[in-house]
Amino acid sequence: MDIAHFLEILWLARIPILKGLGMTISISLLAICVGTVLGVFVGLALTYGARPLRWIVRIYTDFIRGTPVLVLVLASYYVLGTIGLDLNPFQAGILALAVFCSSHVGEIVRGALQSIPRGQTEAAKAIGLTFPQTFAYVLGPQALRQVLPAWVNTAAEMVKASTLLSIIGVAELLLRTQEIISRSFLSLEFYFFAGFLYFIINYAIERFGRYVERKTAVPS
Amino acid sequence: MTGNLLEIRDLHKSYGDVEVLKGVDCTMVQGDVISIIGSSGSGKTTMLRCINMLEEFQGGSIRIDGQEIGYETVGGQRRRKSEKEIARQRALTGMAFQQFNLFPHMSAARNVMLGLMKVKKLSKEEARSIAEKWLDRVGLRARADHFPGQLSGGQQQRVAIARAIAMNPKLMLFDEVTSALDPELVNEVLQVIKTLAQEGMSMLLVTHEMRFAYEVSNRVIFMNQGRIGEEGNPREMFHKPRTERLSEFLKTSSFN
Numbered sequence: 001m002d003i004a005h006f007l008e009i010l011w012l013a014r015i016p017i018l019k020g021l022g023m024t025i026s027i028s029l030l031a032i033c034v035g036t037v038l039g040v041f042v043g044l045a046l047t048y049g050a051r052p053l054r055w056i057v058r059i060y061t062d063f064i065r066g067t068p069v070l071v072l073v074l075a076s077y078y079v080l081g082t083i084g085l086d087l088n089p090f091q092a093g094i095l096a097l098a099v100f101c102s103s104h105v106g107e108i109v110r111g112a113l114q115s116i117p118r119g120q121t122e123a124a125k126a127i128g129l130t131f132p133q134t135f136a137y138v139l140g141p142q143a144l145r146q147v148l149p150a151w152v153n154t155a156a157e158m159v160k161a162s163t164l165l166s167i168i169g170v171a172e173l174l175l176r177t178q179e180i181i182s183r184s185f186l187s188l189e190f191y192f193f194a195g196f197l198y199f200i201i202n203y204a205i206e207r208f209g210r211y212v213e214r215k216t217a218v219p220s
Numbered sequence: 221m222t223g224n225l226l227e228i229r230d231l232h233k234s235y236g237d238v239e240v241l242k243g244v245d246c247t248m249v250q251g252d253v254i255s256i257i258g259s260s261g262s263g264k265t266t267m268l269r270c271i272n273m274l275e276e277f278q279g280g281s282i283r284i285d286g287q288e289i290g291y292e293t294v295g296g297q298r299r300r301k302s303e304k305e306i307a308r309q310r311a312l313t314g315m316a317f318q319q320f321n322l323f324p325h326m327s328a329a330r331n332v333m334l335g336l337m338k339v340k341k342l343s344k345e346e347a348r349s350i351a352e353k354w355l356d357r358v359g360l361r362a363r364a365d366h367f368p369g370q371l372s373g374g375q376q377q378r379v380a381i382a383r384a385i386a387m388n389p390k391l392m393l394f395d396e397v398t399s400a401l402d403p404e405l406v407n408e409v410l411q412v413i414k415t416l417a418q419e420g421m422s423m424l425l426v427t428h429e430m431r432f433a434y435e436v437s438n439r440v441i442f443m444n445q446g447r448i449g450e451e452g453n454p455r456e457m458f459h460k461p462r463t464e465r466l467s468e469f470l471k472t473s474s475f476n
Contacts (some may be wrong), residue, residue: 122274123321123380127335127387128311130304137334141325218325220369 006189013180020176021197027172028159028201030094035101035158036151042102043109057106064103069161072096077168093165097158104154112146113139145216152209156202163198173197225250225285225422226271226391232279233266240266241277242446248391248424248439253417255433255454256426258443259469264426267443268393271424272313273306284312285390311339314384318396320376322368328355328379329364332386340387354382358412374405378412385416392416394425410436430473434458442466 010017045057064072076099077092087095116139124134166175177194181187226248233241240263248254256264269275271282273290282289289309291298301309322331332351336342342350355361358378360371368376377397385392394413398406410432417423417436427433433440433454440457442450442465450457450466461467 117319117321119317119319119321120323123315123317123323123383125274125307125310126272126313126315126317127383128307128339129335130307133338137338138323142323145325218369219367 006186009184009186016176016180020171020173023171024162024173025201027094027097027162027165031097031101031158032155034098036105038098038102039105040109042106043113046106046110047113061103061106064099069100070164072100073164073168089165089168089170093168093170097161100161101154101158105151108147108150108154109143112143115146116142148209148213152206155205159198159201223249227283230280231267231270231277231282233270233275233277240446244448246441248422250422251420252439253423253437254439254441255437256424256441256443257430257433262443263446264443265395268395268424268426271393272310272315311387312389313391313393314387314389315393315395316377316381316384316397318399320380322376322380324368327365327367328360331379332383335387350386354386358382372405373401374408377401377409381412390422392421392423394423396426396428398429442469
């Protein structure tokens, strides 16, 4: 392995790599944000929804969670077009990842809410809080602390899943890397480098999660 | 209306096919301290929980200060009041639970302040000063900024009592508040309740502490299989039970 040669090619390819990295980060960020917001609603519906709503949402989450992300990505790009919803690869990819993310976050939120003892709700009721107040001040903050570790995992999964968008032609980090490799033939070096960048992103997410966990920890 | 603080008429409550309250009547006036005793499954806790609508009930009525709790009759149809109205009515009573149920993510002071700020709409400063006053009253002023996880069971229960009573309820409900406590912590909690009773707080206590019920209450209700088996003043009840069931119950309980 010729380090000097690799560094030279890396320098020449810096713009596409940075663009790919930027794309990967935007995809992940968007998918995580949209997926989390959707997921909170999914979790609420699973926990507190009236029966018909709960069943519909339950079918949604089970179906999505049981489907490979790649299938969702391909379906959202190739199938939605046939029913008149024409999305470009970027939009289709975000949609697929966000939907996938929402089903996971929904389950995490449901689990956290259901693990809070019933006495908490009763105590809140007993001092005269309405349900929205109970959720905002009593259940939500407790659920948030429980959700955090699992949410960080899901966020990291989303970053990894973003590589699948290369298949429908979104020029994210993996696709850019493959383009560079096809010109330079330095496959080992550049795959390794791309892997390193993914690791950095996920490491940052994990550190951020730890930081929030520490900040919100309840003294005992 | 009568001057009764609490008026329960023919209260019926079932879980599915199982009827746990089979027509309970009970009245109390301002300043009454009533202990509800009886074996487990007799319906004591359920009755208490109906009073602040933590349980729904299918028949009968409960009035606090003349206000019908939980249900209204419109055009001959009995229906549940709006959630907002029920939430407002729940603030008429304060409740302390067997498991304390403090909010673990808030300091002791915050636990007390939450209802004052969100239900009574007091400012943070007002709420804080009321919280400190009540924490002081239960002997925990110095622990105001401790979290529940940093307090002993007895201390947690005292905070929970302060949280309920700071809301200035007309009636306090105590649901086996010492049952989850280590024996050496029971007394500090009972002492707090006793002081409140002496100051004229109206209260309804479900308890297994017979000695305490005897000392603190002016009336005792013995629940038996979903009905009131016997009621009267504690002296008569404990020394001269009129029914076979009560005398059996007292024999197996710790009162002696």
